[in-house]
Amino acid sequence: MVAPIAASVIFVAMFILIVTDKIERHIVTLICGLLTLAVVLGIILHSPSAIWSTINLSSLVDAGFWYTPLADGHGGHSGIDWATIIFIAGMMVMVEGMAKSGFFRWLCMWLAKLVNYRSAPLFIAFMVMSAALAMFIDSITVILFLAAITIELAKLLKFNPVPMILAEIFCANLGGSATMCGDPPNIIIGSALGYSFADFLTNTGLIAGLGLIAMVIYFYLTNRKALKDADKVEKDICSLPSPSSAIINMRDFVISIIIFLTAVVLLVTHAQTGLSVATIGLGIAVITLVCAGQGVLEIIKKVDYKTLLFFVGLFIVVGGLEQTGVLKIIADFIANVSGGNLMVMCAIVIWVSALASAFVDNIPFAATMVPIITSLAGADGTILATLAWSLAMGTDIGGCATPIGASANVVGTSVAAKSGYLIGWGKFCKQSVPATIIVLIISTVVIFLRYC
């Protein structure tokens, strides 16, 4: 009984420290992870095997970790999910290479020119581009560039960039929910439960697609007056920078596009090729670094190692909860409340995940919920998949509701604030809460109709 209590106390302390934002979150999870290993698994349980299993280094020498010719839902294992960490690290390296070449800026400027800088088409085009890019690239990077260019265009074209930034943030989160690599909760869910890119695309991808259509209509309707007013202002289109001016180095630019497309192809076909996400992440990182020439060190230095360490500590703490049976208790509680009814279970998973993700980091929440839904589903793969899609949509979309719900929200509002456009809780929630509820309703209805 002492071990589950100690593991829970560490977990709750970790959450509180993350929410209070006084200590950097990677330090919080690493300290809590060390406490879990030393106190819970070492001193209380006296279990070196539980420590080893939680650190999970043995998975790295398992051939199936790198190459799985028969991809199936093999079920999660507790402890550090090295596949997720290696994949995220690999994508970070690729994205740094792309950013260095001017790719994102070029893409935004090109798209703006394509729609002739008219407000409504620009608004919709940037929403769709945000969702499309976030399917393959982390939403922080997508928003970092998109929000900055939106502000630049807003100054030149004399419109208020805030509604557009809010729509872009929402669509980045929505796009991220469509694929396995789009949002960290999806990588965690997919990697732990053995789902492929295609599994996500045909399940959460479909819901995200419907959500995107609804959101384009919603954001357009709620901002149509401002968009119309913006078009009335005289613009000097000639003064706008040309898309080609964004390209810093043509050789790097072409290489970064080829690497990006290669990553997309490898991810889309990974169920067929048998290459795991860890292999794809590592491979893409190696190719990026080899092609970077003298810029290797610059790219490596820019990799967000703090986020990677955050994941390491987080997985250990959640592993401690799993090893001590706490997550099984929570799963049993949900099973009791729902009476074993799949519809009720899905509704609980979607809406509770959404509510929690609106206020706390959705990454630890998803990592905690994966073993819970695995336990809830028992040996039934169909129920597990249904709960997995519910969890993915709940955590990914719930985070859209508030400024602190998802990383893209933090980065987007921060980029706007640095240019003097302050987006507080009121302004953010007024636009995003109804949008979140609409997409959550769409998710619930689709999951009920399709799987229950």
Add this chain to the structure above:
Amino acid sequence: MSKQFIVAIGREFGSGGKHIGRALAKKLKVNLYDRNIVEKVAAEMEVDADHLKKYEEKKRRPLFHRSVAGHTTALEDHVAELQFGYIKRLADSGESFVIVGRCAEDVLRGREGLITIFITGDREYRINRVMKQFSLSHAAAIEKMDRHDRTRKAYHNHYSSGKWGDAKNYDLVISSSHLGTEGTAEFIADYIERRIKAAE
């Protein structure tokens, strides 16, 4: 006075720091920057100054904000950074000026020509000034004064390395109670002129 000098003034609420800053700027024939910095930042960025003012000289709330990869949702942090950036650019431009509040003594620490001052005052003296200036009762003046001092202290200590009002952080700490705001301004002006001469 061709060489650049910057007078950074910290102050307790009711001590007359703002009036002293204004009198010094007039005497030294330089610009005064206080809350007008927000307006200047807003004008530079072509945004609404009133919106920025809501978060000015305030410490971030303890909850309901989050940081990711060097970005934060705490709007107080952003407004503070925008102001600090403006203050640094002003100093870089070579202009001599007087600045009140905004952690200026910390933001500009180490710059040649920086003179840092903290204005304090006896409690009753400050209460009387607040009562007169805002037409408040004794109790209401105390409440207002304490609230503002708490906010200023929290803001300063959050964004600065030194403590608010700590004599170690300033070249001169002076109570305005004895000479009044005009007399204190004259005294400080004399000190500044001596400092400038000593530096030449």
